[in-house]
Amino acid sequence: MDWNRTKSIFIFVFLILNIFLYWLYLDRYNEAQSVEILGEKTIEARLKDDNITYGPLPNSNESATYITGEVHIFKNSAPDDNQKVSFTDETHTQISAVFINPVKLRNINDDASLIDFVHTNVKNGDSYALWEVDREERVAVFFQKKNNRIFYYNDSAVLKVHWNMDNEVTNYEQTMIDNIEEMEQQETVIPPLQIFQTLYNKTLLKSDSSIAQVKLGYSTFSKLDKTQVLIPTWEVQVKLSDGEIEEYFVDAIDGKIIEIQGDKQQGEEEDWGVE
Known part of the structure; x- marks a missing residue:
């Protein structure tokens, strides 16, 4: 070799x-x-590349805290003599009120008319915020709020107002949370742009859309008998190119996307950091 x-x-x-x-x-x-x-590349640049627009954002240094509350037990008494109240369940946690003489709304096309009606005629009416109006079905949905932060889709904190074809309110259903207390420790919430990053990473923000609303509220974290724990939650409403509105909810403390359907909520762990 x-x-x-x-x-x-x-x-x-x-x-x-x-x-x-x-x-x-x-x-x-x-x-x-x-x-x-x-x-x-920043989330701002990515959104710009996809022609996703948004307006002024809430304070990025905003703080919030978990809150607790108890499901209200109603008494068999009406706010005034023009209402007849009945319970819709055995626990007395939901009432149905019927007006003996229906109450005329000032202007059905003006949301302020519905808000004024609730403040005047419903127990603790000023603790509810108008969420949705369906004028075809003649019903307005209000969600309870605390410090102007809405309790999103909580079946124990909702008010539904109904009116007839003469634009007179005939009846309403109400649930309520009371004895609301804030936990001592304040938390700095995740800034809105990082919430956008969470949604963008999951391809939930579509090209040529517009982020129409970003607000901080609360969603249900847990229920213990009649006691609830609520967590700070970002609500993001997105207007698509065809005009349709999509809404998303994200835990404002740890960045989980929250799926809310009525009173059912599921959290999914998300990476909300900018890559």
Whole structure:
């Protein structure tokens, strides 16, 4: 065997292998650098690239705290002589009130008319915020609030007002949470732009859409018999290019996307940091 020839072949093969590995290293390195550069793009830039617009945002240094409350037990008494109240369940946690003489709304096309009616005719009416009006079905939905922060889709904190074809309120149903207390420790909430990052990472923000509303409220964290714990929650409303409105809810403390359907909520762990 010609050992010198064999040695030369091994040296040549290892040289080619080293060149290939070095080329592979450079290729992977350049690819990684490219990914890193793309990853450094801010959420503002990403939204701009996808033509997703938004207006002025809430204070990014806003703080909030968990709150607790108890489901209200109603008494069999009406706010005034023009109302007849009955219970809709055995626990007396929901009432149905019927007006003996229906109450005329000032202007059914003006939301302020509905708000004024609730403040005047419903127990603790000023603790509810107008959420939705369906003029075809002639019903307005109000959600309870605390410090102007709404309790989103909480079946124990909702008011539904009904009116007839003459724009007179005929009846309403009400539930309520009372004895509301804030926990001592204040938490700095996740800034709105990082909430956008959470939704963007999950492809929930679609191109050519507009983020129409960003508000801080509360959603249900847990229920213990008649006691509830509510967590600070970002509400994000997005208007799509076809005019449809989509709404999303994100835990304002730990960044979980919250699926809310009526009073059923499910949390999904999310990475809300900007990549």
